Amino acid sequence: MTRKRVSGRWADIDRRDFIRFGGASLSAALLAACGSEGPERAQKLLDYAAKKNESVERLIFRHTSMDHAKANVRAAGSEFPSYFIADTVPTLDAAGMAAWRLEVGGMVGKPLSLTLDDLMKLERKTQRVNHYCVEGWTAVVEFTGVSLRSLATLAQADPKAEYVDFQSFDNGYHESWDIESAMHPQTLIVYAKDGAVLPPAYGAPARVHSPVKLGYKNTKYLTKIVFMPARNGGYWTDQGYEWYGGV
């Protein structure tokens, strides 16, 4: 066996080892350096892992787990980034505000069509929570609104509905959620931010917000909440971002 031969120079690493080695380190280096999404064949495995991760996340999800912003972190206020799809902040004029309704439909016994006044008359909840962005930043914010749970009760949502779609007037932006996340006590239909009326940049007249979902799942400029038997993708989800988007 060549391996036994001791030449005394770079001894004992024979050609086979070298190739084996070179191959392994080269492929790892290529993988790491190519700056792409990685090999095509790996995508199926990643899809599989994403699916499994979603079931793990849904398994450990609890309505009793609450998010609380740290007391010593001040609210982001105007430094809370505001995103929208339209070129300019989607803003309703007086006529638009008068015509605006929040519809609650789909698998419900009693479809709702609420004005902002109707919404503000319902039992309100104020919470100081973190907003978690998929990019990794967080912002502390105080939101006031109606819990989606109570809206679902009001609309007599079908217990068989497994998904909820949140639709907007911002260029067709929408995101669909699993019902468990939608019914989390901290999932609110928000109409006030940091003690003031929700500004247009943050989704006026009303938006959905929950600390249990990443920022992009929280539809602003809300128009319609639809209880559904199947998931319905979403604006960012359809562009490749994870559908579950849980925090």
Place this chain on the structure above:
Amino acid sequence: MVKRHHWIVRVTHWVNAIALTLMVSSGLGIFNASPAFAPKGGTFCCYPFEGKAFPAALTFGGWLEGSRRWHFAMMWVLVVNGLVYLSFVYLHGEWRDLVPRRGDLRDTWEMIRFYTFARKDHPRQGKHNALQKGAYFAMPWIAVLIVITGLAIWKPVEFSPLTNMLGGYAWARYWHFLAMTAIVVLSVGHIFMVFAVDPYSLRSMTTGGYSERLSPEERNARPFLNLLPKRAAPAVPAAKKPKAT
């Protein structure tokens, strides 16, 4: 020629090398989407490079969700592989080569003296020298920190007691980043020393084969010095001499 590493150690080592590379590079890809620790509207005391992204060449995944998908898939590989390694090392007794013992601090100091030419001969050692032992013993503990801090930022609401214990989301993210830095520093040091002092260990970590004759202790090897084994001793011909007479 002796078998230096059990095949389970060799396999988990290389799986770990690949998984760790992918975790670090995809993690940097995620980090680059928002390369700062301060919550919006706030400040962060302890990171001097707030807002500065890492070079794209160090990242993996192509875009934010690409990096996230790799990160959240490879994390399972890293954890399962790590558990296999640790259980094996525990059950098979290899942990004895790695746990700190009395005298390790002094031995570490002697190794440093040797590498800085303050000492002539390589300190005597067991399977690993004292510096190696320290590094290999620290790695799993840092890995545990990485997993704990990772859980805290993966599910900050479900694991809010853990996240709060670490100082909240921003701090947990920072600890995760620091633990990653520690493991990268140890790994880079490790890889450097493999090539500069003991390239023969590449073989022992691949096929398992190793010869004591090639050990750094036998070669009195410092980085880039005495890479080649000593010539076989002239003891053999010398021993023959009396016979010939």
